[in-house]
Amino acid sequence: MKPLFQTVMSAVLTCGIAFTNNAQNVIETESRSTVFAEGIVSTPYYDWSTSFTPDGKTVYFSQGITYFTSCFSKMIHGKWSKPQIATFSGKWNDVDPFISIDGKRVIFISNRPLPGMPQNKPNSVFHLWYVNYVSKNVWSEPHYIGEPVNLPDKGNYAPSMNSAGDLYFCARGREGHVNMSVYCAKWLGDHYDQPQYLNLAGEGDTRDPFIAPDNSYLIFVYGKDIYVSFHDGASWSKAQKLSPEVNNGDANSAPAVSRDGKILYYTSARKTGLGKSEERGWVRNYDQLVREMQTIYNGNGNILMIPINLHH
Numbered sequence: 474m475k476p477l478f479q480t481v482m483s484a485v486l487t488c489g490i491a492f493t494n495n496a497q498n499v500i501e502t503e504s505r506s507t508v509f510a511e512g513i514v515s516t517p518y519y520d521w522s523t524s525f526t527p528d529g530k531t532v533y534f535s536q537g538i539t540y541f542t543s544c545f546s547k548m549i550h551g552k553w554s555k556p557q558i559a560t561f562s563g564k565w566n567d568v569d570p571f572i573s574i575d576g577k578r579v580i581f582i583s584n585r586p587l588p589g590m591p592q593n594k595p596n597s598v599f600h601l602w603y604v605n606y607v608s609k610n611v612w613s614e615p616h617y618i619g620e621p622v623n624l625p626d627k628g629n630y631a632p633s634m635n636s637a638g639d640l641y642f643c644a645r646g647r648e649g650h651v652n653m654s655v656y657c658a659k660w661l662g663d664h665y666d667q668p669q670y671l672n673l674a675g676e677g678d679t680r681d682p683f684i685a686p687d688n689s690y691l692i693f694v695y696g697k698d699i700y701v702s703f704h705d706g707a708s709w710s711k712a713q714k715l716s717p718e719v720n721n722g723d724a725n726s727a728p729a730v731s732r733d734g735k736i737l738y739y740t741s742a743r744k745t746g747l748g749k750s751e752e753r754g755w756v757r758n759y760d761q762l763v764r765e766m767q768t769i770y771n772g773n774g775n776i777l778m779i780p781i782n783l784h785h
């Protein structure tokens with residue numbers, strides 16, 4: 474999913490991360506999640522996987538229910554603009570876009586046909602692809618990331634990169650690991666090294682990691698909750714579950730942090746507002762039913778945002 478550190482990877486790969494309860498002072502108790510760009514980026518459809526350009530003025534994200542597509546929105550006069558489809562997306566299922574730290578590359582997952590295969594049928598699994606910067610919000614033709622990162626019959630998801638160019642992602646069924654697990658492939662200057670399994674949580678699905686560009690923290694999803702672990706220069710701290718202001722019992726996914734490190738973005742399948750899911754009222758007519766289905770609080774994922782303090 475995301476690349477970020479080189480010199481400390483050996484320490485990460487050799488030790489698992491233990492768990493502790495709520496992260497202290499990471500999310501202030503008085504903070505509350507709000508919907509990001511309500512009605513523009515966050516919609517009645519499923520919205521997830523935010524990634525910002527280096528200047529913070531353009532956000533790329535995933536959207537869809539039937540057709541999974543990468544889109545972007547620009548900040549214009551203090552407001553997020555109507556999204557457009559990314560130049561590399563729109564035909565195949567292209568999602569989980571992650572913009573490199575320098576803004577010169579986007580890595581994403583896609584079911585588009587592989588090179589050398591018939592080009593009129595989707596691939597059976599999602600693989601990792603990348604595009605290079607051409608001009609503002611214009612990208613090159615997609616390039617396939619070959620082996621050892623992509624394996625023919627294994628799907629890869631949620632890529633991210635650190636400032637060193639290392640690639641993080643999650644996958645299921647690699648190397649005998651039945652559950653969804655996180656992997657890191659170091660960037661060796663002209664190719665990726667063999668991906669290494671990260672034992673972050675032992676049994677259970679571990680996915681959607683977000684690595685700080687300076688390697689100071691690692692945010693990831695375990696089960697349906699978001700956790701954070703800090704790096705002390707030699708090893709990773711016990712993973713801390715973020716507080717109930719984020720983990721309220723609903724399914725959370727796709728954590729990401731703003732370029733300035735002050736805002737956590739994540740997707741949550743919440744209903745009836747931003748509190749704990751409430752009991753549904755009696756729907757008395759069809760118009761009311763349609764309005765309920767068209768609200769952003771209909772159980773599809775919305776992108777939420779909340780202030781975060783990651784200075785450990």
